[in-house]
Amino acid sequence: MPIVNRVAGMKDEIAAWRRDIHENPELLYEVHRTAALVVDKLKAFGCDEVVPGVGRTGVVGVIRGKSGDKGRRVIGLRADMDALPIQEITGLPYASKVPGMMHACGHDGHTAMLLGAAKYLCETRNFDGTAVVIFQPAEEGGAGGKAMVDDGLMERWKIEEVYGMHNMPGIPVGHFALRPGPLLAASDRFEIAIEGVGTHAAKPHLGNDPIVIGCQLHQALQSIASRNLDPLKQAVVSVTIFKAGDASNVIPQTARLAGTVRTLEEPVRAMVKRRMREICDGVAAMHGAKVTLTYDDGYPVTCNHVAQTRFAADIAREISGPAAVDDDVAPTMGGEDFAYMLEARPGAFIFVGNGDTAGVHHPAYNFNDDAITTGVSFWARLVETAMPAGR
């Protein structure tokens, strides 16, 4: 069963919503216009319930199937609504109207596709049970998914399973990719403040050079992935900021390093964190300097549940055929706050192909409207198959 016919007929309408959202990007929790647009559309489609303000600016829509929701299953489908602080260079007729802000991750497409699915499901109601469409703010670093979960999303609507979808440049349009287990990494931030003793550059013996200390720290941190980690597991420790000094004849008093840690398993994440502390303490003791590590836990690992992943892969194969579905795709070290929803309920996250486009978070990126029918058909069939009508 390929693309849903009714969905194919809605493609231009959905693309128009997508382009409207694209022109008007909003950041983090400030997705007021986008959330209002979502609310208006869900109400116009005839959703049984439309609730804004969940997790600050998130929106929830409830669509009940043919025989209501008595004793039936409840399935959540999630899209994200926020854009990025990037200056768009696409030159498209519907390019961002807001300087320094653009939909560079395709959340405009995710929102439009889930709206399309909501419209289809409201029209057809060819399922028993309840579909809950979830539109979250602040995926890009603001943990909007966590805010919605903390606001009682799963309990208030009795959601039993939850699914998320993200476009992926490099995967052909019409194709899907996913895997059971870890799909995206835990993404943490760290900052290391070095407080040494500054001195005249010609008299280094009178101080302890925080630049030398910083260099040793940077080197030692590289040994975590190369020498502390089982080579069959994955971790990235990247120092991305190293700041020290202002003059060529002064050894500074302080230096600052900062960066990111990406891991795919909690024990590995804990090990990296522990080794970072030991290295900071050890290098500090070696030089008699003060080294302070601040480690901020970011999004957890996005970990797909086995049964739901298998189910999502079956739906994807129904839409696109077996050759177009990679159900054992390699995980990526990017992060995704759908992780919080997968910690709260079983479910799966799936990539839908965006074709040969610029990568996400690139100023030339654009969501591919040709992916719309594939993505919307997936949502439609997922609901109709998980909660079949007339049973």
Ligand code: NI
């Ligand atoms: Ni994204």
